[in-house]
Amino acid sequence: xxxxxxxxxxxxxxxxxxxxxxxxxxxxxxxxxxxxxxxxxxxxxxxxxxxxxxxxxxxxxxxxxxxxxxxxxxxxxxxxxxxxxxxxxxxxxxxxxxxxxxxxxxxxxxxxxx
Ligand code: 5GP
Ligand code: ZN
Numbered sequence: 001x002x003x004x005x006x007x008x009x010x011x012x013x014x015x016x017x018x019x020x021x022x023x024x025x026x027x028x029x030x031x032x033x034x035x036x037x038x039x040x041x042x043x044x045x046x047x048x049x050x051x052x053x054x055x056x057x058x059x060x061x062x063x064x065x066x067x068x069x070x071x072x073x074x075x076x077x078x079x080x081x082x083x084x085x086x087x088x089x090x091x092x093x094x095x096x097x098x099x100x101x102x103x104x105x106x107x108x109x110x111x112x113x114x
Pocket of ligand 2: 004005006007008045046047097098
């Protein structure tokens, strides 16, 4: 049994809506959506924070961007604008310590996020 929420969802041990999965990443619907579209793009491998990435993960990070933009298009939010954001560390708002990129779209967004 995984102690990590996202590892648990990927393994099917914890309930969660996985909209997409391939050999290295998954896209999970956020349980507490902050926009009409709010997905979490996660590597299948458990990596705690962006600080734990290494040089071999360059391709993985590019793949996450590619998957995110494809999902934005498929969900019809690409042209109007969307946000792809990752919080690193508790002070930056990270609450789940398995890297994830929030894909938010379907409403206007402000900057800075606060
Ligand atoms: P963070 O605060 O780490 O940047 O983002 C964590 C995200 O995970 C939050 O947006 C939160 O709503 C989401 N989340 C937390 N627990 C669960 C869960 O059990 N299932 C799903 N699908 N999302 C979760
Ligand atoms: Zn994990």
